[in-house]
Amino acid sequence: MKNHRVYAFTNENVTSYQKIYHFDGANVLSVLGSGDQYFSSVLYGAKKIDLYDSNPNTYPFFVLKFYCLKYLSKEEFKSLYLTKDKKNKEILEKVFSHLPSFIQEQLSFLSQEQLVDYLLYSIISKHQENYQTGRIIPYFEDNYYEILQEKLKYRKLPLIYLKNLLTLESDIKKGNYQLLLTSNIYDWISLNPREYQAFLEKLMVDEIQAYYGFNGLYKEKDQFKSLGMDITKVPASSTKGVNEVYTLRK
Numbered sequence: 001m002k003n004h005r006v007y008a009f010t011n012e013n014v015t016s017y018q019k020i021y022h023f024d025g026a027n028v029l030s031v032l033g034s035g036d037q038y039f040s041s042v043l044y045g046a047k048k049i050d051l052y053d054s055n056p057n058t059y060p061f062f063v064l065k066f067y068c069l070k071y072l073s074k075e076e077f078k079s080l081y082l083t084k085d086k087k088n089k090e091i092l093e094k095v096f097s098h099l100p101s102f103i104q105e106q107l108s109f110l111s112q113e114q115l116v117d118y119l120l121y122s123i124i125s126k127h128q129e130n131y132q133t134g135r136i137i138p139y140f141e142d143n144y145y146e147i148l149q150e151k152l153k154y155r156k157l158p159l160i161y162l163k164n165l166l167t168l169e170s171d172i173k174k175g176n177y178q179l180l181l182t183s184n185i186y187d188w189i190s191l192n193p194r195e196y197q198a199f200l201e202k203l204m205v206d207e208i209q210a211y212y213g214f215n216g217l218y219k220e221k222d223q224f225k226s227l228g229m230d231i232t233k234v235p236a237s238s239t240k241g242v243n244e245v246y247t248l249r250k
Contacts, residue, residue, distance in 0.1 A: 006055070023179065026177075046179075050177075051161070063099065068095050089111075096111065212245055
């Protein structure tokens with residue numbers, strides 16, 4: 001798998017999304033990335049969650065994480081994703097038996113090494129309070145891991161569009177989504193704030209998490225604010241300062 005490395009965890013404070021957006025019973029379209037937006041949406045009661053990502057390498061690692069959360073204890077999951085403990089080989093082999101065969105084939109190289117050798121680690125894993133509590137990622141909160149595990153028992157792998165956000169307009173129209181999560185995709189597309197908002201306005205989605213800004217330093221903040229974006233300050237994933245969530249509501 002060429003250039004296979006993907007993020008182990010999100011850099012975003014997805015725990016804050018429960019108070020910002022309406023998940024319960026909603027149809028959600030979420031960027032994939034580390035998968036944490038998906039797992040948070042499951043915890044918050046979303047009815048349907050579809051995914052999109054232009055990087056095809058994110059999907060097999062998402063499937064692995066999906067089955068890890070489904071079948072491993074919280075202690076096993078933390079060991080596998082946060083340490084290079086020798087027992088992780090046995091933990092990984094335990095999960096592999098549950099994976100679809102095509103995912104087993106794509107990730108077969110992992111059976112010889114530690115998972116942590118193949119994942120990019122975000123600022124989440126640099127601060128113990130991030131992965132010992134649910135301040136940033138909700139399934140690390142007491143009992144939330146077990147609640148998520150129970151919810152995943154009844155879910156099949158979600159639909160994924162291996163596409164760029166800008167090519168998803170027709171798919172979004174068919175999907176009847178109430179919430180769209182984009183992370184910081186804006187940083188990777190060649191649109192200015194007015195053009196980006198015009199594109200989002202065309203999408204048939206009631207609530208759109210349009211951008212995640214780190215540490216309040218986003219240079220185009222005033223432009224987005226002047227265009228009517230809601231800006232919510234949330235605790236920073238670095239444990240210092242604040243981050244900002246930009247939302248377009250229709």
